[in-house]
Amino acid sequence: MTTATANAPAAGAATDGPVFYVADEHEHGEGGSTYLGFWLYLMSDCLVFAVLFATYGVLGGNYAAGPAPKDLFDLSLVALNTTMLLLSSITYGFAVLEMQKNHTQRMLLWLLVTMVFGGAFLFIELSEFAHMIHEGATPQRSAFLSSFFTLVGTHGLHVTFGIIWMITLMVQVWKFGLNEANKRRLLCLSMFWHFLDVVWIGVFTFVYLMGVLR
Amino acid sequence: MSTDAHAGHDHKASGHGDHSHDGHPESTLSGYLTGFVLSVILTAIPFWLVMTGQLGNNGLTTVVILALGAIQIVVHMVYFLHMTPSSEGGWSLLALIFTIILVVITLSGSLWVMYHLTTNMMPMDPSKLP
Numbered sequence: 190m191t192t193a194t195a196n197a198p199a200a201g202a203a204t205d206g207p208v209f210y211v212a213d214e215h216e217h218g219e220g221g222s223t224y225l226g227f228w229l230y231l232m233s234d235c236l237v238f239a240v241l242f243a244t245y246g247v248l249g250g251n252y253a254a255g256p257a258p259k260d261l262f263d264l265s266l267v268a269l270n271t272t273m274l275l276l277s278s279i280t281y282g283f284a285v286l287e288m289q290k291n292h293t294q295r296m297l298l299w300l301l302v303t304m305v306f307g308g309a310f311l312f313i314e315l316s317e318f319a320h321m322i323h324e325g326a327t328p329q330r331s332a333f334l335s336s337f338f339t340l341v342g343t344h345g346l347h348v349t350f351g352i353i354w355m356i357t358l359m360v361q362v363w364k365f366g367l368n369e370a371n372k373r374r375l376l377c378l379s380m381f382w383h384f385l386d387v388v389w390i391g392v393f394t395f396v397y398l399m400g401v402l403r
Numbered sequence: 404m405s406t407d408a409h410a411g412h413d414h415k416a417s418g419h420g421d422h423s424h425d426g427h428p429e430s431t432l433s434g435y436l437t438g439f440v441l442s443v444i445l446t447a448i449p450f451w452l453v454m455t456g457q458l459g460n461n462g463l464t465t466v467v468i469l470a471l472g473a474i475q476i477v478v479h480m481v482y483f484l485h486m487t488p489s490s491e492g493g494w495s496l497l498a499l500i501f502t503i504i505l506v507v508i509t510l511s512g513s514l515w516v517m518y519h520l521t522t523n524m525m526p527m528d529p530s531k532l533p
């Protein structure tokens with residue numbers, strides 16, 4: 190809104206006199222291209238996951254006489270994990286809705302709830318990993334396990350950084366309120382968080398469910 | 404030609420001005436709830452199919468859960484990531500389509516090539532040796 194009013198006189202002046210150059214920079218408000226830029230980052234992240242999915246798809250059947258997905262995966266635990274991530278997605282949506290109404294306290298509360306669900310997801314995933322490693326199903330055991338830990342671990346790492354980002358933003362909003370910059374960051378984290386949920390759909394379908402069917 | 408381009412640019416610039424105060428298309432409660440309900444259903448069905456073995460046939464189950472997963476990804480894109488053909492002047496959709504093409508080439512290409520490579524390799528399982 191501020192950029193539109195600031196641009197109006199400049200644009201008027203430009204059309205009156207001879208135009209020697211196009212002052213493109215003035216027409217983009219601060220952060221105006223952030224969403225597109227962040228979307229492009231997410232798309233490149235998507236390619237990272239595509240490569241990891243392809244690696245898993247190629248190596249996922251090479252058990253080296255070790256444990257197969259059927260022996261390792263506990264689908265009820267994966268279903269619980271998926272529920273955690275889905276719930277964290279909708280609570281982040283509630284946080285965005287409160288942000289649009291400028292309710293700082295409620296926004297922070299929903300963000301905290303999202304963080305708890307995200308933390309629960311990580312806890313369940315790490316305990317699953319710990320259980321597998323305890324049973325001897327380490328990444329070194331077979332090509333299947335190497336690619337499994339790389340793919341699912343990379344997703345878990347993303348969730349970890351999402352939670353760190355969330356804590357940072359909560360402190361930011363707590364200290365500086367819901368200003369334009371913080372709103373922009375919250376919407377970027379929203380895209381990141383929902384994107385991780387999209388990747389998880391691929392993980393539970395391609396890795397867990399199809400692994401058990403294999 | 405040049406005036407057309409300029410007019411187009413002006414239009415885009417004013418679009419940017421509109422964007423900068425809300426950034427995204429406005430999120431609505433009904434949109435999030437619709438997305439949530441749909442994704443719960445689309446998550447529950449594949450888990451139920453695999454855990455109970457309703458369809459009996461593994462190949463058929465695989466096709467069904469892959470299809471449901473693809474539908475759920477679209478649901479998340481529309482209701483949670485607010486993808487519309489017009490967001491960011493169409494550039495995010497263009498980037499998405501480009502990425503999907505690359506993802507499909509990477510996945511199908513790797514699986515296809517490596518599957519044939521595996522079938523042409525010497526069998527590792529001693530029982531399958533001639």
